[in-house]
Amino acid sequence: MRHRGAAARPALAALALLALPGALRAQDAVAQDAVVRHSTGPSQPTARLTVLGMLALASPLLTDGNGTRVRLAPAPLAGLRLTTGAVGGVVRPTATLRIGTSAVRLHAGAARWSAGQALQAELLAGAEWRPHPRATVRGTVGAVWIPGPRDVAPFAASRAPYPAAELGVTLRRRARSRTALELAAQGLRVSPRPGSAGGVLRVLLGLSHAL
Amino acid sequence: MRVALAALGVVACTGPTAPGEAPGYDPTVLTGGRVYHWPLGADVAVYVSPEGDTDGALRAALARAAGAWTATLRYREVRLHVVPTLADADVVLGYAGDAYPVRLDACGGIAIPAAFTLLCPSGDSAATLPRRDGAAGRVKVAIAVNAGVAASAAQLDAVVTHELGHALGVGGHSDAPGDVMYADPHAVRPSARDAATLRYVLHRPAAVQL
Numbered sequence: 001m002r003h004r005g006a007a008a009r010p011a012l013a014a015l016a017l018l019a020l021p022g023a024l025r026a027q028d029a030v031a032q033d034a035v036v037r038h039s040t041g042p043s044q045p046t047a048r049l050t051v052l053g054m055l056a057l058a059s060p061l062l063t064d065g066n067g068t069r070v071r072l073a074p075a076p077l078a079g080l081r082l083t084t085g086a087v088g089g090v091v092r093p094t095a096t097l098r099i100g101t102s103a104v105r106l107h108a109g110a111a112r113w114s115a116g117q118a119l120q121a122e123l124l125a126g127a128e129w130r131p132h133p134r135a136t137v138r139g140t141v142g143a144v145w146i147p148g149p150r151d152v153a154p155f156a157a158s159r160a161p162y163p164a165a166e167l168g169v170t171l172r173r174r175a176r177s178r179t180a181l182e183l184a185a186q187g188l189r190v191s192p193r194p195g196s197a198g199g200v201l202r203v204l205l206g207l208s209h210a211l
Numbered sequence: 212m213r214v215a216l217a218a219l220g221v222v223a224c225t226g227p228t229a230p231g232e233a234p235g236y237d238p239t240v241l242t243g244g245r246v247y248h249w250p251l252g253a254d255v256a257v258y259v260s261p262e263g264d265t266d267g268a269l270r271a272a273l274a275r276a277a278g279a280w281t282a283t284l285r286y287r288e289v290r291l292h293v294v295p296t297l298a299d300a301d302v303v304l305g306y307a308g309d310a311y312p313v314r315l316d317a318c319g320g321i322a323i324p325a326a327f328t329l330l331c332p333s334g335d336s337a338a339t340l341p342r343r344d345g346a347a348g349r350v351k352v353a354i355a356v357n358a359g360v361a362a363s364a365a366q367l368d369a370v371v372t373h374e375l376g377h378a379l380g381v382g383g384h385s386d387a388p389g390d391v392m393y394a395d396p397h398a399v400r401p402s403a404r405d406a407a408t409l410r411y412v413l414h415r416p417a418a419v420q421l
Binding site: 060063064065066108113114153154156192195 | 229232416
């Protein structure tokens with residue numbers, strides 16, 4: 001009996017040695033899982049609502065052949081973003097609503113004058129994904145309404161919304177931070193009458209807070 | 212993703228544009244080639260002298276003329292509003308006569324002969340026209356209408372609209388009878404040529420800034 005027990009110890013030791021790499025790998029997997037879990041936070045909710053506060057800067061809405069340019073002053077915007085559950089575990093559908101106002105400014109040579117205020121309302125939908133625990137990238141399309149003074153081009157010709165496409169990024173200081181920095185570049189297509197359609201570039205930056 | 216980026220790039224590259232315009236006719240014939248107009252974005256105050264305007268026809272004609280001209284603008288280059296007192300006015304409209312509130316013989320230089328629209332250049336600006344009562348004022352342009360010229364309400368509209376065109380910067384006449392800036396106006400509203408001429412002149416550098 002003693003003889004069998006004595007013989008078993010090396011076998012057991014060998015088994016242990018053989019099992020060790022497996023055990024280590026299993027431990028690694030647990031650690032990795034923990035890292036992943038830690039990085040992405042607790043299991044993601046099905047839908048998340050985020051409050052936005054941003055500032056929009058835009059290129060000219062219209063340039064006239066007589067030298068006049070119509071511009072919007074930097075516009076503070078407030079909004080909400082709804083993000084739902086991941087599709088295929090990677091991409092999340094998202095929709096954004098932002099509203100604000102800004103002054104309408106006219107430039108002609110050295111002359112500068114104001115023409116009242118323009119409301120800005122945006123509705124965009126698309127998808128976002130998280131290539132890094134602290135960053136989210138978002139691509140959306142939709143429409144931007146800018147009803148401005150009715151006696152100023154291009155607002156006078158039409159009150160229809162402008163088609164828009166936007167590329168944005170959310171940057172968090174930590175993976176689990178609810179507050180984040182928001183950056184976006186948006187292109188609008190404006191079709192003045194009379195005139196030729198063209199693109200307006202808007203750069204938006206601000207903060208968001210996930211509720 | 213690539214499609215979105217491409218769309219952004221294309222959209223952002225070329226901005227929306229509106230075509231520049233040529234004038235319907237020369238707006239500087241009466242001013243020796245000099246352009247004059249109010250500063251872009253100006254809110255111009257107009258006083259209607261009550262002398263002789265007992266039925267308010269002159270005031271009503273001015274309101275229609277002001278609405279008609281400002282409707283031709285695309286960028287709110289000029290706004291017009293009526294003020295109740297001469298002291299607050301940049302432009303005076305009234306029937307010609309001894310009671311006209313500013314001196315119509317105040318200057319030489321540019322004189323718009325198209326029926327009593329007067330402004331006095333002073334260097335690169337226009338001088339303030341002296342008030343008949345001697346009080347301080349800021350009137351730069353005087354429009355005087357001969358009561359006998361306007362035989363009807365429509366004719367009064369035509370004359371007032373014509374003169375207001377001069378007051379805004381059209382220092383010339385059209386050769387087309389359908390234009391309100393025709394020398395003997397019968398049209399009561401600015402035509403497309405009149406509108407193009409005003410829009411053109413407002414965006415030219417002014418030799419005389421009102």
